[in-house]
Amino acid sequence: MRFSKQRELIKNIVQTTNLHPTADWIYKKAKKNISNISLGTIYRNLSQLNQDGIINIIYDNNKARYDWNTVSHDHLKCNKCGDITDIHMHTEELQKKVWNQYKFEADNIEINITGICNKH
């Protein structure tokens, strides 16, 4: 992968927020530095960074969100404010359980919990 200042910027934006931003949010933020950056560049680089294991993609309803946290983890999503919080809920045990019960070879486990967060 060749260097590009656009990719560096995009990576930096994702890695310095806990907001699980959407492509559009990242696009707006990136434009402040590179005013003619294209939305296609945002999407291309985000999926490239994801493929290289540098960032994670999570799906919030029908929108992709991007997460600097590449360690397998779980999410709490608040129905009131929409905030998404990273948590650790699942253990290695779960993977074994899935294998024993269903002969399913799990490579990723994600627990998504919706409800009301502690700010309300």
Added chain:
Amino acid sequence: MRFSKQRELIKNIVQTTNLHPTADWIYKKAKKNISNISLGTIYRNLSQLNQDGIINIIYDNNKARYDWNTVSHDHLKCNKCGDITDIHMHTEELQKKVWNQYKFEADNIEINITGICNKH
């Protein structure tokens, strides 16, 4: 809720498959009965049926899928064939744990597991 033959048809389509179909799949199937049915009608009724607790919505990457199974459950998704299988993995305990650890009032918990299923 007023009767409509479109909604009856849509409900019936969802309730007679285990394929976790997308809106588009349901649309194509529905057109065989009501040829001028609109995709908007599909979406509107699917979310209405969901709100009334008659069907469930699950999110597979950035696509909504619809499930007749309204009891809280979890999913195995095979990376090879794309098949989604309903399983039961989470327990009431998890909800309590989320409350104790994060003071988060969970109303829905869903464990999504990807990997290779027992057909491969």
Added chain:
DNA sequence: ATAGTAATAGGAATTATTACTATTTATAAA
């Protein structure tokens, strides 16, 4: 049966994402 009205339908519009192409740029070899 008819009129009133709120729910529903179909189709248009919007939003999110991907694809395409001409141009620019990072990198490596001469």
Added chain:
DNA sequence: TTTATAAATAGTAATAATTCCTATTACTAT
């Protein structure tokens, strides 16, 4: 340094997924 070249970019068009808008229709009370 210059040159070759493959990868990346901006800009735009296309596609996919979902929501919005206005005419129509099911249902209720007369």
